[in-house]
Amino acid sequence: MTTESPNDTPARRDGTGQVSYAIFDQALWTRFSEADSVEGFVESWLALLARNLTGVTSAVALIGDPDTGPFVPVARWPEEAAISPALMAATERALGKRQPILTRTEEGHEIALPFLMDGQLYGAVSVTMQGEAMTPGEVVRHLRWGAGWIEVLLRRDQGRSFERLQARTAKALSMLATVLEQKRFNAAANALVTELARSLKCDPVSLGLMKRGNAKVVAVSHASGWGKRMSLMRDIRAAMNEAADQEAVVLYPPPPGWDYRVTLAHEELVRTHRADSVLSVPIQYDGDIIGALTLEKAGPEGFDEETVELVDVIATVVGPVIEEKRRNDRILIVKVFEVIGNQVQRLLGPSHFGRKLATLIFAGLVWYFATATTTFTVTAPAQLQGTVQRTVVAPFNGYIADEQVQAGAVVTEGQVLARLDDQDLALEQLRLVTSRGQRQAEYAQALAGRQRAEANIIESQIRQIDSQIALVEEQIARTEIRAPFDGVVVSGDLSQKIGATVERGEELFKIAPPDGWRVVLEVDERDLAEIAPGQTGQLRVSSLPDLPLLYKIERITPVSDQREGRNFFRVDASLEENDPRLRPSMEGIARTEIDERLLFAVWTRPLVNWAKLTFWRWMP
Structure with missing residues (x-):
C-alpha cells in the first residue's frame, strides 16, 4: 500500500484511489521552472532530486557566500522533517574537505556532495539513503548531475548581480561626471541633488556637510521655497545627523529584515512634511563622515534595496569629489590655517608615532645646530719652501763639464755641485804666463841697458799680465760650482746639459737650508x-x-x-x-x-x- 508523505500535497488520487505521482511531478517541475527566488528554486530542485533517488528518506541543501559562508540550510526534504545530526555532520565534513563524503549509520548511508564552481565552495547537498536499491556511487553520480542545476542557478544569480552592479556603476559614474563638469563647489552640489531628484523621482534631495559635529544643508533640489520652509531644513539636518552619528544608512519606514537603526528624526520628517519614505546615506572622506545625502519620496513604493545600494554607491564615489571642491573654494588663509591645525593635531594627537619621532629628531637637530660651535678654519692649498733660498748661477760664459748633484740632494757647504770646462782658461793661463816670461826678460834687458823709461813701461805691462793671470786663475777656481751653505737642492738638473753652453748669470741650482x-x-x-x-x-x-x-x-x-x-x-x-x-x-x-x-x-x-x-x- 502506498502512503502519502506530508509534502505530497500537490498529488491527486485517480479513479482507483491511488495517488497520481505524475500530477505531483508536474507540479514540482512547474514550481521549479517558475521559481523567482533562490529558496524556491533549491526547494523544488531538492524535491525533484529526492523523487529520482530510490531509498531517500531525508535530504538537505546548504547555500552561502563563496568560500566564506556561512552556509545555512535553504531547503530540506521532507519539508516538515527535522534535519538529523548525522546528516548535518556529514554535510559539515563535505564542506570542510571539499569532496564527497559517505558515512554509514544505523539508519543507512549519509552521502554529502559539496557545490564547487570555479574552485569556490558555494554549499553542499546531503541525503540519507536506506536499502540497497541504489549503490552509493550511483547516488553520488545523480547528485553530481543534479548539482549542474545549482551551478545554473548560481551563474544566473551572478549574472544578475553583475548586471545590477554594472547599472549602479554606470549611474554612479554619470553622477560623478555631472559633478566634475562644475568648476565651483556650489554648482557641483546643486547639480548633484538636482540630478538625483530627477533620476530617482525624489522631492526633495538634500546634501549636507558636517561642521563642528552637526550637519549643514548646502544644497536642496527644488529649492525655490527655502525661505518659507525653514522647519524642513531643521528636520533634514536632524535626519542627516542621525545617519552620521550611526555611521550607517538609515531608511524609514524600514523594510522587513532591515538591520535595526535609530529612526526618530526620519520618522519626524515623514510625519511632519508628508513624505512617505526618507533615506539618509552618510558620505565618507578619508575614513571620516563628512556629510550625508537625504532623499524624500512620495508614494507607496518607497526606496527598494536596489535604490538604496545605488545611492550608497553614488555617495561613495561623488562624496570625495564634493569635499575636494569645497576645500578648493576656500580662501587661502583658511587653507593655511587648516593645514597648520591638521599638522599640530597629528603631532599632539595619540597616533602618528613616526611624525612625532621625526619632529623630535628635527627639534633636536635644530637645537644642536643653534647651540653647537666649532672652530672656523680657512682651507687653502699650501707649499713648503725654505726660509732662505739661494740661487747658484754661472759665474761666466762657458761649457758644462760635469754635474755632481741633482734636485733633492742634501749638500754641505763647499761641496762641488757641478764643474765648467776650464780648457780654454788653462790655455789662456799658459799664454799669459809665457807672455809674462817674455816681458820679464825684456825688463831685465832694459834695466841692464839703463833704459829707465823702457823698463817702467815693461814693468807696467808685467803688472797687467799678472792681473790677467790672477783673473784667469780665479775663473779656473770658479769652474767648480760649490754649495754656499748646508742645505737641500731645491731645483737644478744638469745631467742633460753636459757640454752645453751657459751664460753668465744663468741659474744652475736653487739651494735652501734644511732647518728653516x-x-x-x-x-x-x-x-x-x-x-x-x-x-x-x-x-x-x-x-x-x-x-x-x-x-x-x-x-x-x-x-x-x-x-x-x-x-x-x-x-x-x-x-x-x-x-x-x-x-x-x-x-x-x-x-x-x-x-x-x-x-x-x-x-x-x-x-x-x-x-x-x-x-x-x-x-x-
Missing part, C-alpha cells in the same frame, strides 16, 4: 678677508699626511694670481716646528684657525655668500 722653512698659502679671494697676521693653523703635506705642522701667518701679499679658474692671494707663514723628513716644494693643505662660530653658520657660509652676491647682482 716657510709656508706659502694660496688663499682664495673669498676667504682673504678672514686672514690676518698672527693667526695660526696646521699644515699637512701630501707625502706626510699623518704629520701635523703648526704655522703662523706672517704676511699677506697684495698681489693676486689666477690658476685653474680661481683667483687667490699668496700668504706667507712661518713654520713653528721642524722635521728632518721635510723637503722644499712639498705641497699639501693648510687650515688656518679664525675663531669659534656656530656650526650651522660655518656649514652655510658658502651658500649665504653666494646668495648675497646673487641678490646684489639682481637687486634693482
Whole structure:
C-alpha cells in the first residue's frame, strides 16, 4: 500500500484511489521552472532530486557566500522533517574537505556532495539513503548531475548581480561626471541633488556637510521655497545627523529584515512634511563622515534595496569629489590655517608615532645646530719652501763639464755641485804666463841697458799680465760650482746639459737650508678677508699626511694670481716646528684657525655668500 508523505500535497488520487505521482511531478517541475527566488528554486530542485533517488528518506541543501559562508540550510526534504545530526555532520565534513563524503549509520548511508564552481565552495547537498536499491556511487553520480542545476542557478544569480552592479556603476559614474563638469563647489552640489531628484523621482534631495559635529544643508533640489520652509531644513539636518552619528544608512519606514537603526528624526520628517519614505546615506572622506545625502519620496513604493545600494554607491564615489571642491573654494588663509591645525593635531594627537619621532629628531637637530660651535678654519692649498733660498748661477760664459748633484740632494757647504770646462782658461793661463816670461826678460834687458823709461813701461805691462793671470786663475777656481751653505737642492738638473753652453748669470741650482722653512698659502679671494697676521693653523703635506705642522701667518701679499679658474692671494707663514723628513716644494693643505662660530653658520657660509652676491647682482 502506498502512503502519502506530508509534502505530497500537490498529488491527486485517480479513479482507483491511488495517488497520481505524475500530477505531483508536474507540479514540482512547474514550481521549479517558475521559481523567482533562490529558496524556491533549491526547494523544488531538492524535491525533484529526492523523487529520482530510490531509498531517500531525508535530504538537505546548504547555500552561502563563496568560500566564506556561512552556509545555512535553504531547503530540506521532507519539508516538515527535522534535519538529523548525522546528516548535518556529514554535510559539515563535505564542506570542510571539499569532496564527497559517505558515512554509514544505523539508519543507512549519509552521502554529502559539496557545490564547487570555479574552485569556490558555494554549499553542499546531503541525503540519507536506506536499502540497497541504489549503490552509493550511483547516488553520488545523480547528485553530481543534479548539482549542474545549482551551478545554473548560481551563474544566473551572478549574472544578475553583475548586471545590477554594472547599472549602479554606470549611474554612479554619470553622477560623478555631472559633478566634475562644475568648476565651483556650489554648482557641483546643486547639480548633484538636482540630478538625483530627477533620476530617482525624489522631492526633495538634500546634501549636507558636517561642521563642528552637526550637519549643514548646502544644497536642496527644488529649492525655490527655502525661505518659507525653514522647519524642513531643521528636520533634514536632524535626519542627516542621525545617519552620521550611526555611521550607517538609515531608511524609514524600514523594510522587513532591515538591520535595526535609530529612526526618530526620519520618522519626524515623514510625519511632519508628508513624505512617505526618507533615506539618509552618510558620505565618507578619508575614513571620516563628512556629510550625508537625504532623499524624500512620495508614494507607496518607497526606496527598494536596489535604490538604496545605488545611492550608497553614488555617495561613495561623488562624496570625495564634493569635499575636494569645497576645500578648493576656500580662501587661502583658511587653507593655511587648516593645514597648520591638521599638522599640530597629528603631532599632539595619540597616533602618528613616526611624525612625532621625526619632529623630535628635527627639534633636536635644530637645537644642536643653534647651540653647537666649532672652530672656523680657512682651507687653502699650501707649499713648503725654505726660509732662505739661494740661487747658484754661472759665474761666466762657458761649457758644462760635469754635474755632481741633482734636485733633492742634501749638500754641505763647499761641496762641488757641478764643474765648467776650464780648457780654454788653462790655455789662456799658459799664454799669459809665457807672455809674462817674455816681458820679464825684456825688463831685465832694459834695466841692464839703463833704459829707465823702457823698463817702467815693461814693468807696467808685467803688472797687467799678472792681473790677467790672477783673473784667469780665479775663473779656473770658479769652474767648480760649490754649495754656499748646508742645505737641500731645491731645483737644478744638469745631467742633460753636459757640454752645453751657459751664460753668465744663468741659474744652475736653487739651494735652501734644511732647518728653516716657510709656508706659502694660496688663499682664495673669498676667504682673504678672514686672514690676518698672527693667526695660526696646521699644515699637512701630501707625502706626510699623518704629520701635523703648526704655522703662523706672517704676511699677506697684495698681489693676486689666477690658476685653474680661481683667483687667490699668496700668504706667507712661518713654520713653528721642524722635521728632518721635510723637503722644499712639498705641497699639501693648510687650515688656518679664525675663531669659534656656530656650526650651522660655518656649514652655510658658502651658500649665504653666494646668495648675497646673487641678490646684489639682481637687486634693482
